[in-house]
Amino acid sequence: MxxxxxxxxxxxxxxxxxxxxxxxxxxxxxxxxxxxxxxxxxxxxxxxxxxxxxxxxxxxxxxxxxxxxxxxxxxxxxxxxxxxxxxxxxxxxxxxxxxxxxxxxxxxxxxxxxxxxxxxxxxxxxxxxxxxxxxxxxxxxxxxxxxxxxxDLSDQMNPFSRRFLAAAGECGWAQCEDLSAATAEGVGYYRSTxxxxxxxxxxxxxxxxxxxxxxxxxxxxxxxxxxxxxxxxxxxxxxxxxxxxxxxxxxxxxxxxxxxxxxxxxxxxxxxxxxxxxxxxxxxxxxxxxxxxxxxxDHLAISHLFRATAPTLNNVLGRMAPRLWAGMRYLSTRRGPLGVPVNQVGGFLRSDPGQPVPDLQIYCNPLSYWSSPAGRPVLDREPGFLLSAQLCRPDSxxxxxxxxxxxxxxxxxxxxxLATEHDRDGARRCLRIIDRLAAAPSLAGVVRERLVPEPAMTDPEELMNDYRARASTVFxxxxxxxxxxxxxxxxxxxxxxxxxxxxxxxxxxxxxxxxxxxxxxxxxxxxxxxxxxxxxxxxxxxxxxxxxxxxx
The missing domain is CATH 3.50.50.60 (FAD/NAD(P)-binding domain)
Structure with a gap:
């Protein structure tokens, strides 16, 4: 050549x-x-x-x-x-x-x-x-x-994901039928390649x-x-x-x-x-x-992890027998838990009515997990879920x-x-939107505890310190x-x-x-x-x- x-x-x-x-x-x-x-x-x-x-x-x-x-x-x-x-x-x-x-x-x-x-x-x-x-x-x-x-894989998504949509409705957010082509504020099922x-x-x-x-x-x-x-x-x-x-x-x-x-x-x-x-x-x-x-x-996001009293995807992927069953189902049908990406529900939101266009993106996953310092995902064995938010348009x-x-x-x-005040304020708005969603009855009613950050951490400045300690690129x-x-x-x-x-x-x-x-x-x-x-x-x-x- x-x-x-x-x-x-x-x-x-x-x-x-x-x-x-x-x-x-x-x-x-x-x-x-x-x-x-x-x-x-x-x-x-x-x-x-x-x-x-x-x-x-x-x-x-x-x-x-x-x-x-x-x-x-x-x-x-x-x-x-x-x-x-x-x-x-x-x-x-x-x-x-x-x-x-x-x-x-x-x-x-x-x-x-x-x-x-x-x-x-x-x-x-x-x-x-x-x-x-x-x-x-x-x-x-x-x-x-x-x-x-x-x-559109919504028919195969974990049943817990319906709670995210219900909670969004309780927050007053519209449902978006096709999130891939969203042009305004709304929450829905992510479509996947x-x-x-x-x-x-x-x-x-x-x-x-x-x-x-x-x-x-x-x-x-x-x-x-x-x-x-x-x-x-x-x-x-x-x-x-x-x-x-x-x-x-x-x-x-x-x-x-x-x-x-x-x-x-x-x-x-x-x-x-x-x-x-x-x-x-x-x-x-x-x-x-x-x-x-x-x-x-780049987009910088923060995730809060919750243990749940209702079954989530952790009940399948975190345990041997259900994981084997899901694997057999996938190999025979190409459907089920292994055939659906982990990002299941999310959308674009205005953090307050004064925002002319959506300024935050959220991800709601029926699975609790975190990354090691080397970048390897660690799966929680107990049922749980994750709420994540990022500023749509940072200017750093x-x-x-x-x-x-x-x-x-x-x-x-x-x-x-976080080099600009716009982005630092955006980080604070991300934390507030996660709290608002987690407090909606459809989610609050099935929360056993907030796993990360620890439940005692409620002061806004403490939460911002946690943001600086854990927020990460979403690539x-x-x-x-x-x-x-x-x-x-x-x-x-x-x-x-x-x-x-x-x-x-x-x-x-x-x-x-x-x-x-x-x-x-x-x-x-x-x-x-x-x-x-x-x-x-x-x-x-x-x-x-x-x-x-x-x-x-």
């Missing part, structure tokens, strides 16, 4: 890279190389929806990053799992499918990402989705016919059909170390395939889809980023682009920077949590190569091209101008779906060639 030429080289076979590969190969005209650092996703616990807990800390599927000590979180080095496997993080995530709220995308436009409004992106969501749901009589039906299956009882990752939805095309080559277990250039035009990449270093060339473009952590890392390793930072590691700056790696945003921003010039070294992740990093109006404030233009460099784009969640209100997997795949269309349009109109010639 050394010296081979492909029209397009995509770095990263994750949520974005798989969707991008499908779009670019569909008409058969372009040769595409898709490079993934991890290995195969054909593993039992990847495909089984409840396997999220098994894969969460599996080093064979995961980069296993940790952020730097975070002053606002008592100096903790929070665990940051990122998928290192075909399908990327869509192969190890909790499968909750949420587009985001309309104002998220309209705000992108206000930050310079022209053409990314809600009205512009909504059709792309619809093109890629295939909803499996039920009509008013409970009969199955399909809506849209895209490749990505989004399933599950197809016939199996995870439907970006690899399953997009890459599987693309693999049947002769114009796509997928290389796994290969780490891209640098981008190659001719002047100010990207010409290919150097990669390490096991113990061999190779160079492959791109006839049209190199596209980074390595995620919000690794895409800025690769740009910096290649000499694109803050010049002084690059020089400090002995890297000759090719293009001084100061915003590369900056602007990092961190950064991703190189640790060294060695591609094998993990980058430095500075989350910079939604974005915005480290964000779109915008120019190189002074962003890394990419609205067509996802790196400012000042020809033949180079970034297509993944790092391109978000700001984090969306909810889970980021859906908008990442949407962004890649639109990006493929943009790339082919630019090639067809000759716009790309003119701009590459100018950049060179």
């Amino acid at each position: 050394d010296g081979s030429i492909f029209d397009y080289i995509i770095v990263g076979a994750g949520s974005a890279g798989c969707a991008l590969a499908e779009g670019l190969t569909r008409d058969g005209r372009n040769s595409v190389l898709l490079i993934e650092a991890g290995g195969s996703d054909r593993k039992f616990w990847i495909k089984v929806p409840i396997g999220y807990g098994v894969n969460f800390a599996n080093p064979r599927l995961n980069w296993g990053y940790h952020a730097e000590p975070d002053p606002a979180l008592n100096g903790r080095e929070v665990y940051w799992p990122r998928g290192r496997v075909i399908g990327g993080s869509s192969s190890i995530n909790a499968m909750a499918y949420v587009r985001g709220l309309p104002q998220d995308f309209d705000d992108w436009v206000s930050q310079g990402a022209e053409g990314w409004s809600w009205e512009a992106v909504r059709p792309a969501f619809e093109r890629m989705e295939r909803h499996l749901e039920r009509d008013a009589e409970g009969r199955p039906r399909q809506r849209w016919d895209g490749p990505l299956w989004v399933s 599950v197809r016939n009882g199996l995870r439907c990752s970006s690899a399953d939805a997009f890459l599987a059909p693309a693999r049947r095309r002769a114009n796509l080559k997928v290389v796994s277990q290969a780490v891209v170390e640098r981008i190659t250039f001719a002047g100010r035009r990207a010409t290919g990449v150097t990669l390490r395939l096991r113990d061999v270093r190779l160079t492959v060339r791109a006839g049209r473009e190199v596209i980074l889809s390595a995620g919000a952590v690794n895409s800025p890392k690769l740009l910096q390793l290649s000499g694109i980023g803050p010049a002084e930072l690059l020089k400090s590691y002995g890297i000759a700056p090719r293009h001084d682009l100061g915003e590369v790696g900056r602007g990092l945003q 921003r961190g950064e991703i920077v190189l640790r060294s010039a060695n591609p094998e070294d993990a980058p430095v992740i500075r989350a910079n949590s 939604h990093p974005t915005s480290t190569c964000r779109m915008g109006s120019g190189p002074g404030t962003s890394v990419l233009d609205p067509r996802l091209r790196v400012h000042g460099i020809g033949g180079l784009r970034v297509v993944d969640s790092s391109a978000f101008p700001s984090v969306t209100s909810g889970n980021t997997n859906a908008p990442t795949m949407m962004l890649a779906t639109r990006a493929a269309e943009m790339i082919l349009e630019d090639a067809a109109t000759g716009r790309q060639e003119r701009e590459l010639a100018h950049a060179t």
